[in-house]
Amino acid sequence: MAVKGKRQVPHVLAVPFPAQGHVLPLMKLCRRIASRGIKVTFVNTEYIHAKVLAAMSEDDKKQNPIQLISIPDGLPAEDDRSVGFELMESVRRTMPENLSNLIKKINGRNSDEKITCVIADITVGWIFDVTQKLGAESVAFQSAPAAGMAMILQIPKLIQAGNLDINGSVMKNELINLSDNIPPWRRNKLSWSFPGDLKTQTIVFECFMDAAKTAHHAKWLLCNTFYEIESSACNLIPNLLPVGPFLSTNKSKSSSIGGSFWQEDTTCFSWLDEQPIGSVIYVSFGSIAVFSQDQLNELALALELSGRPFLWVVRSNLANGSHVKYPNGFQERVSKRAKIVEWAPQEKVLAHSSIACFLSHCGWNSTMEGLSTGVPFLCWPYFSDQFHNQNYICDVWKIGLRLNPNKNGLRSRHEIMTKIEMLLSDYGIKANAVKLKEMALKSVSGYGSSSQNFETFIDSLKN
Template sequence: MAMAVIGKRPHVLAVPFPAQGHVMPLMKLSQKIANCGIKVTFVNTEYVHAKVLAAKSEDEEQRGIELTSIPDGLMPEDDRENAFIITESLVRTMPGYLTDLVEKINWENEDQKISCIIADIAIGWILDVAKKMGAEPVAFLPAAAAGMALILHIPKLIEAGNLDINGSMMQSELIDLGDEIPPWKRNELSWSFSSDLKTQKIFFECCLTAEETAHQAKLLLSNTSLEIESSACKLIPKICPVGPLLSSNNSNSSASGGSFWVEDTTCLSWLDNQPVGSVIYVSFGSIAIFTQDQLYELALGLEHSGRPFLWVVRSNLANGSPAEYPNGFQERVANRAKIVEWAPQEKVLAHSSVGCFLSHCGWNSTMEGLSMGVPFLCWPYFADQFHNQNYICDLWKIGLRLNPDENGLRSSHEIKTRIAMLFSDHSIKENSLKVKEMSLESVNESGSSFQNFETFINHLKK
């Protein structure tokens, strides 16, 4: 009698682009996959791997996820904060290192060979490795679906004369892809760098590569939902929205989100002592930097608002250096301010004391803020953040813009005024709670993201 063959367990290899805003959402997705009993190997570059391990607290763990690393091809003295330097090196070296890693894993795991590679859309060319190694090629989109829809329209926009070959807008002042998607204004495209056309061309070429990846991948897993971005999702073949990706949606809530910085949890007990809905939470993510003059204006704006605030001030926020505060500022605000280098953002936004999120509008922050029902003050820094601001202020109506003056500065007066406007606008709070309900519906059992994720897991297990 023939022996029954023991089923082989699926094994997913997840590979993010080496930046905080890419690693964290893919880590959250990987934990969801691992919670379903599927083995996941998560591959960072050695530099990022070391940062993630150093930032982990003792109670964080990844169940079913194996963290591993490959070299990034750079020398120790190279600038790993420069996206172009790191991307050029990864294009050159990553396929070889990844092929070697997959071969090693497959050799050591006869019954758990890599069956699927999930590649960040920013490094989608590694899906060639998936095909070569007999693994299913899946892309991951950590940004809004709207930006991907725009990228897929690039050939038509060039043909119609809306864009030139460098990605600059030609004729119209707007690019409109349809209802329920805010139009892109001039210099608001994901790749726009009006002051540096060389940088813009490099970003534009990366977007063209992402367009190729979207066609090549079997599936495009996305940190959004049909409830939030139905119109944009309809424009993208093979998209599978599974967001919002939140740690709080994971049964293993102690799992690491892949933070590069040690989270200062003392801010949570500080929030416990603040009135409900009173606190301004200020965080610009992992990349944005400001001039010292601008940081002075922000500090004074927060001070003059008269409200309690929690401010995330990275050690490199002032053009790569530690921030300096106006004379006597820290003493004057000591009884109503908390300044930390990094915060457990999801837990902060979920706290009842937080009444406003002053944000750079990165997509992860956008999804976290709207999922917690927190109104926004928008201060986009670059790339897709300007269009995310348009979603927040124009379509969902859950926030206000902070407008720069003729010198490009957000003045302390503008900041103070907008804070007062936001806290007195009840319609924004009401809209925020409606969007929260809509976003959380998507991950409930009857929701589209929940069902999409279940379908993906069942497909992996076949």
């Protein structure tokens, strides 16, 4: 029984969108919140919950400061969760009731530990209709850059001005520019763009318009960025709290930070320890990107021809959903200077002294991790905000180079090799990368901007 007049203990319920790029950063943030003595319950779908637990060691499970629980996603067990829109529709249909029942159950257990705040991914912000009725404060979470949210908030004005139609297609053959200090968006390179697939684009565009409503109704919008790198975009969003980058304080090479969908291969560290300082090309395209076998052949041969050591993350479905077939004799020829793994503990890998550069899809989590470790980029965006992130990396921050496709849409081995050599001989890019690393670390320490914003949020939870 609650003691009369006793202050309510803060209890945060966190709800990510069920995808790797959304679960991992929110879990990092929640660990930080829990380190301040606040109870945190993290809700994944049953399918994602099982993947996260399977990827964690028993020690990590015991030491995890947040409670991990699950709810159904509404799909039959045998369905393919990689087909995104069926999952999105099912989650939207079933999550409100499942979440409502879960919160009532938690609140009924102990009146001193009722849910006081729900942090929901911006893409599932419609659950705030449920949580507000149950008396919890609404806080939105953005795993992508502030610039993306600034653009989303401008959608109604852009439609009214005739820049966009109701499907999110650019009506005028021009750049969309929000500010002099934010890279412009090109036709077919918007976060919701799916050239040639209007149906998919319309569904995604509608999700972004819902996200805009969520941002307006939430008390705070927590974002994995820091003010100094996106000040113009941050200034366009009234209730934004930039609290990134989300960096692990756990430096142990054998321990996971939690939130990964794949078991991290820590054998790469002993291999990295044997490589010269600043020599290794790290190649990873995140959790979603897939490529044709022809394109993967070009990449493999470029890495071989470079003559440099490389660590390549090759998911089991990287070749258009299938296992990669390497060029004849490739693995034997590169065996003495290559390490190929299915999944890597990326943040810790990027912080290793042997890493020279990061060949990346430019997902925002990868961008922030590379930026925070002072590593130059070779940019190979796949979809969504990754093209705009590339513009930040190459044009604004000047810490990387683009890998450009040829007339057949392939990044050729010659293009990849040439850009590797250009990047690794460009001391200006390396110097810029080190400066950004210093800015990132300063922002999350002491009186840094993100550190102070985080304190503002913690104070609001406790008072």
